[in-house]
Amino acid sequence: DIQMTQSPSSLSASVGDRVTITCRASQSISSYLNWYQQKPGKAPKLLIYAASSLQSGVPSRFSGSGSGTDFTLTISSLQPEDFATYYCQQSYSTLYSFGQGTKLEIK
């Protein structure tokens, strides 16, 4: 099974900050990596697919990069609505595992 590890597990930041979240796979997954945002009491929402493709309707301040085993999600200028939990997910293997999540909190 492919294990996905995110860092940090939690992060405090301020509106306007640039934030980077990292996701590491236990083996190479090419670019088969997705990012989701989840707000309390809500379903996850797709942000980025195939490591760097922005889902339609998602603000351009979100971007993704990486390939192989190391990936990043960057928010260029945090907005109040961005405070949420973020998950990475691999789609290289059919077990579609997720990272443990990164909770982004207001400083």
Add this chain to the structure above:
Amino acid sequence: EVQLVESGGGLVQPGGSLRLSCAASGFTFSSYEMNWVRQAPGKGLEWVSYISSSGSTIYYADSVKGRFTISRDNAKNSLYLQMNSLRAEDTAVYYCARMVAAAGEGVWFDPWGQGTLVTVSS
């Protein structure tokens, strides 16, 4: 509007059974692969099961294999999860999610339903 609506959650005793449903609308259900994902209270996301568009190919997480059965009825635009021999650790919000695939780009889940809560407790 593409929409997924889960139902069937509730309180069940350990060892009991429950059947979850997911009603799809706004897209051609029979053309899409579907998944169930769960989230225990205060925890992260755990992929549970996958079913192909025709229902001929199915996968399960090891944690539910042999106890859960995924199925679909394309005529009714519905996805199901039959859960047997339920355990306390199965307590979670269960989401259904449409899977989108693109050659060379992998697959991703979009959209997700609002979720239905399953509580396993005596």
